[in-house]
Amino acid sequence: MLIVDDEEDIVESVGNFLIKQGFSVFSALDGEEAKAKIVEVKPDIVLLDLILPKANGFEILKWLRQNFEQRTPVIIFSIKDKFEDIKRGYSFDADFYLPKPFTNHQLLQGIKTVLSLSNYRKT
Numbered sequence: 108m109l110i111v112d113d114e115e116d117i118v119e120s121v122g123n124f125l126i127k128q129g130f131s132v133f134s135a136l137d138g139e140e141a142k143a144k145i146v147e148v149k150p151d152i153v154l155l156d157l158i159l160p161k162a163n164g165f166e167i168l169k170w171l172r173q174n175f176e177q178r179t180p181v182i183i184f185s186i187k188d189k190f191e192d193i194k195r196g197y198s199f200d201a202d203f204y205l206p207k208p209f210t211n212h213q214l215l216q217g218i219k220t221v222l223s224l225s226n227y228r229k230t
Contacts, residue, residue: 109150110134111141124211138162157185168199180221
């Protein structure tokens with residue numbers, strides 16, 4: 108799993124929680140680092156903030172969908188929670204949109220939902 112957020116404390120807290128849940132976790136703090144990590148580790152799922160330096164979340168999502176044949180599930184998690192932002196996220200083919208702040212339970216439910224949909228698409 109790749110966590111992309113420019114706030115190190117969020118990356119650390121979310122990462123620690125997900126490691127305790129049994130996930131392998133990688134992180135990136137900006138858009139360019141996110142692209143490099145996606146190419147390097149080929150994550151099963153990406154947790155993606157929208158407000159990032161060097162390339163915003165929408166740009167990364169667009170790049171991801173245009174450059175990879177295999178579909179990587181993406182959960183956008185962002186403070187941008189207006190209807191227009193959520194609608195735009197889904198128009199860029201996000202799999203789930205989780206407004207910040209969120210609870211660990213909400214995050215885990217979102218991940219389970221996205222992974223179950225991802226498995227459904229493979230069959």
